[in-house]
């Protein structure tokens with residue numbers, strides 16, 4: 403039975419590409435995403451066509467019990483979850499304080515922080531019984547810097563970061579490696595940034611900044627880093643890192 407790499411938030415960008423990478427390395431990739439069934443099937447088919455094992459589920463991480471039920475099912479029917487990639491974003495758009503309703507603020511927190519707490523609550527104890535596991539948590543600049551229009555996003559992602567630190571404090575010594583990964587810039591991700599910008603603007607951005615310019619972060623290259631993190635020797639675990647293109651200024655410089 404292959405170990406499982408469970409991806410929560412598996413689009414064609416970071417989530418699905420990291421799943422593919424782990425499948426190539428001998429994991430059964432279990433890909434979960436909210437709504438795009440066609441995209442999910444495509445990712446699963448690509449992994450299988452490449453000789454890997456993959457299963458896809460539609461799952462809305464903010465709905466009660468969805469994560470908990472899925473973890474139980476995967477452990478019972480597919481295999482032991484050795485790696486969790488927690489990848490869903492919590493972007494609720496650029497909103498002034500007046501435009502940020504209580505409901506919107508809470509939604510950001512549900513996606514960024516509570517959903518991570520829920521997956522950790524079910525996966526960490528399982529990993530603990532096996533004495534090993536990796537949880538790689540994708541995050542964003544908003545986790546380390548607040549900004550006008552980012553009241554919900556920054557508070558929620560800051561919470562994600564602190565939760566990773568607290569989880570590490572409890573679980574690292576038990577063999578569970580948790581890394582908080584700040585994605586500090588734009589990713590060549592059609593299902594998130596691509597949808598936010600619309601096809602025309604996204605293509606313009608890819609042509610002016612991405613492709614051979616390497617100014618958009620490439621999901622395949624991010625996936626290399628995720629796999630490396632999983633393989634790190636426990637005497638030198640990375641607990642937090644940031645990734646950005648060579649041509650972007652770091653978050654603390656602008």
Ligand SMILES: NC(=O)c1ccc[n+]([C@@H]2O[C@H](COP(=O)([O-])OP(=O)(O)OC[C@H]3O[C@@H](n4cnc5c(N)ncnc54)[C@H](OP(=O)(O)O)[C@@H]3O)[C@@H](O)[C@H]2O)c1
Pocket residue numbers: 410411412413414415416417418434435436437438439461462463464488489490491492513540541542543585586587588589590591592593594595621
């Ligand atoms: N893209 C960027 O430029 C960028 C920049 C900075 C940080 N990040 C971080 O990168 C991560 C996302 O990676 P990505 O942009 O490359 O996207 P991706 O992996 O291509 O896609 C993420 C997927 O998450 C799914 N998702 C959203 N809300 C969900 C929910 N409530 N339950 C389950 N699944 C949900 C969506 O599925 P459906 O499509 O099926 O709805 C989406 O396709 C986030 O943590 C984000 O903060 C991205």
